[in-house]
Amino acid sequence: MSEQSVITPAADAKPNTRKVFVKTYGCQMNVYDSERMTDALSKDGYQATDVLEDADLVLLNTCHIREKAAEKVYSELGRLREMKKARAKDGREMVIGVTGCVAQAEGKEILRRAPAVDLVVGPQTYHRLPEMVARVARAAGTVVETDFPVEAKFDHLPEAAAPQGITAFLTVQEGCDKFCSFCVVPYTRGAEFSRPAAAVIAEAKRLAAQGAREITLLGQNVNAYHGEGPDGAVWGLGRLLRALAEIPDLARLRYTTSHPRDVDDALVAAHRDLPQLMPFLHLPVQSGSDRMLRAMNRGHGAAEYRRLADRLRAARPDLALSSDFIVGHPGETAEDHRASLDLIRAVGFAQAFSFKYSPRPGTPAAGAPGQVAEAEKEARLAELQALLREQQDGFNRSRLGMEFPVLFTGPGRHPGQIAGRSPWLQPVHVQDAPAALIGRVAPVRVLAAHPNSLSAALADPRAAAPGSPYHSPHHEPDANPEEEERARA
Ligand code: 5AD
Ligand code: SF4
Numbered sequence: 001m002s003e004q005s006v007i008t009p010a011a012d013a014k015p016n017t018r019k020v021f022v023k024t025y026g027c028q029m030n031v032y033d034s035e036r037m038t039d040a041l042s043k044d045g046y047q048a049t050d051v052l053e054d055a056d057l058v059l060l061n062t063c064h065i066r067e068k069a070a071e072k073v074y075s076e077l078g079r080l081r082e083m084k085k086a087r088a089k090d091g092r093e094m095v096i097g098v099t100g101c102v103a104q105a106e107g108k109e110i111l112r113r114a115p116a117v118d119l120v121v122g123p124q125t126y127h128r129l130p131e132m133v134a135r136v137a138r139a140a141g142t143v144v145e146t147d148f149p150v151e152a153k154f155d156h157l158p159e160a161a162a163p164q165g166i167t168a169f170l171t172v173q174e175g176c177d178k179f180c181s182f183c184v185v186p187y188t189r190g191a192e193f194s195r196p197a198a199a200v201i202a203e204a205k206r207l208a209a210q211g212a213r214e215i216t217l218l219g220q221n222v223n224a225y226h227g228e229g230p231d232g233a234v235w236g237l238g239r240l241l242r243a244l245a246e247i248p249d250l251a252r253l254r255y256t257t258s259h260p261r262d263v264d265d266a267l268v269a270a271h272r273d274l275p276q277l278m279p280f281l282h283l284p285v286q287s288g289s290d291r292m293l294r295a296m297n298r299g300h301g302a303a304e305y306r307r308l309a310d311r312l313r314a315a316r317p318d319l320a321l322s323s324d325f326i327v328g329h330p331g332e333t334a335e336d337h338r339a340s341l342d343l344i345r346a347v348g349f350a351q352a353f354s355f356k357y358s359p360r361p362g363t364p365a366a367g368a369p370g371q372v373a374e375a376e377k378e379a380r381l382a383e384l385q386a387l388l389r390e391q392q393d394g395f396n397r398s399r400l401g402m403e404f405p406v407l408f409t410g411p412g413r414h415p416g417q418i419a420g421r422s423p424w425l426q427p428v429h430v431q432d433a434p435a436a437l438i439g440r441v442a443p444v445r446v447l448a449a450h451p452n453s454l455s456a457a458l459a460d461p462r463a464a465a466p467g468s469p470y471h472s473p474h475h476e477p478d479a480n481p482e483e484e485e486r487a488r489a
Helices: 028-042 067-089 101-106 108-113 123-137 197-209 237-244 265-273 290-295 302-315 334-347 374-398 481-488
Strands: 018-024 046-048 057-062 095-100 119-121 143-145 167-171 214-218 252-256 280-282 320-327 351-356 403-411 417-421 427-431 441-449 454-458
Touching: 018 028, 028 046, 028 057, 028 095, 028 123, 028 167, 028 214, 057 067, 057 101, 067 095, 067 101, 067 108, 095 101, 095 123, 101 108, 101 119, 101 123, 108 119, 119 123, 123 143, 167 197, 197 214, 197 237, 214 237, 237 252, 237 265, 265 302, 290 302, 290 334, 302 334, 320 334, 320 374, 334 374, 351 374, 374 441, 403 427, 427 441
Parallel strands: 018 046, 018 057, 057 095, 095 119, 119 143, 167 214, 214 252, 280 320, 320 351, 427 454
Antiparallel strands: 403 417, 403 441, 417 427, 441 454
C-alpha cells in the first residue's frame, strides 16, 4: 500500500475561485474518493491546486490500516498548523479537513490532538462535504461527521467530472464484513455495500467514452460484490465483469482487492472466458500457517488457498498472483513463520506486499496475548521479503524474450520512449516507438528484465508504421490485438 498525493483538476471551476489541496494517503479507494470529493467541491467553486501555500482548503484523505499511516497524518497536521498560523497573520484563512479512515476511526480525538483541524469527515459522508465546508466557512465552528448514513454516498456524489485517462478506477463495492482479527476496515468503512450493476456499467461506459482503455474495479473486498442486477437478480463480480467486457472500447479489466473465500465459480469462469480480464490477481493470503489463518479469522486454510491458486491457473494458465502478508501477528511462532515461507515457495508470487503486524486499537488482535517482539518481527519480515523479492525477480526474468500485448499509457522517461503495462501490471518501456500508440494495445517482445520493470521492442512491425491499424481509435481489428496476442501465447 503506497502513499500518494493526487491532485485532481476541477473540470468546471470558475476563475478566481477558492483553491483546494487534497493529499491522498493509502489505497486506490482513497485516490478514487479524493477525485470524487474534488469534483463535488468544484460545483461550489473550488479549484484544485497542487501548491499547498495557495490553498484555502486543505484536505488530508487518510489511511488507518497500519499505525505508521495514521501517525504520518498527525505529523502532517503539525506542519499545516504552522502554515495556517502564518496565513492568518496575512489575514487569509486556511480551512483544514481530515477525511478517510483516520477521520472515521479517531473522530473527535483528531480535534483534541490537532486543534488546527476544522473538519473531520468519514468516508461515508463525502457527498455532504461541500455543505460541511460551508458551515466551517460561516464560522459555525468545527464539524465532525462520521456517521454511517443509511443512504448510499454514491447516489449523491457527482458523476466523475474529470476524465481519469487511459487507465481508470471505478469503485463497485465498499466496506467489509469479514472482521479479520488485525484489520480496522470493518470499523472505518462499515458494512459491505455493493453499487447496483447498472450504475457501475453506466460509469464504465462514461469512462470508456472519455478515453479509458483499462478499468480497475475497486472495493475493500471487491469480490464480495453482490450488486442488484438490471434483471432484478443479485449479480456477483463474475457476472458484472462479463457485462463490462461487452463495452467495446475497454481493452482491459482488473479488480482489487479480493478475498480468497469470495472467489466463486462464476469468477473463476470469468478468468477463463474473458480475454479482457487481465491474468494478474491480487489475492491476499496474509499467512501460510493454518493456526495463524484461524487466529486471523480468515475463514480458510493454507491448503485451500493453494487449491484456489490451482483452480485459477487451470482456468487461465498465464495467471500470476500477488499477495499481502503479515508477519508477527499475535501468537505467531517460528514454525508458523516457516509455514508462510513454505506457502510462498509452493504458490509462487509475481509480486507481493508484506508488513509487520501493527496493533490497531479496537481490533481483536490488538489485545490478544502472544504479541511478538519487534526485533523478531523485523527478522521475519526481512526473511519473507528476501524470498518474495527473489520470486518477483524470477517472474520478471521469466518474461525475457516473451511476446505479449502492452497497453501504452504515456511517454517514457527518455526521448522517443513510450511506456505502458504488461498484462501482469509490470511497467514496460519501449524505445523508438510512435507516440500514436499511447492509449492503444500493441504486442511487444521483452529485451531486458529489471527488478521493477521490463524493456521491450514492438513485436509487430505494423505497430510502428505510420497509419497503422494499431493507431486508429476506430479500428475494428480483424482481431483485437490483445486477443490476437493471447491466441498466439
Ligand atoms: N498490521 C499489519 N498489516 C496490516 N494490514 C491490515 N491491517 C494490518 C495490521 N494491523 C495489511 C494486510 C492487508 C493490507 C492492506 O494491509 O496485509 O491485506
Ligand atoms: Fe480487512 Fe480485508 Fe479482512 Fe476485510 S477481508 S477485515 S478489509 S483484511
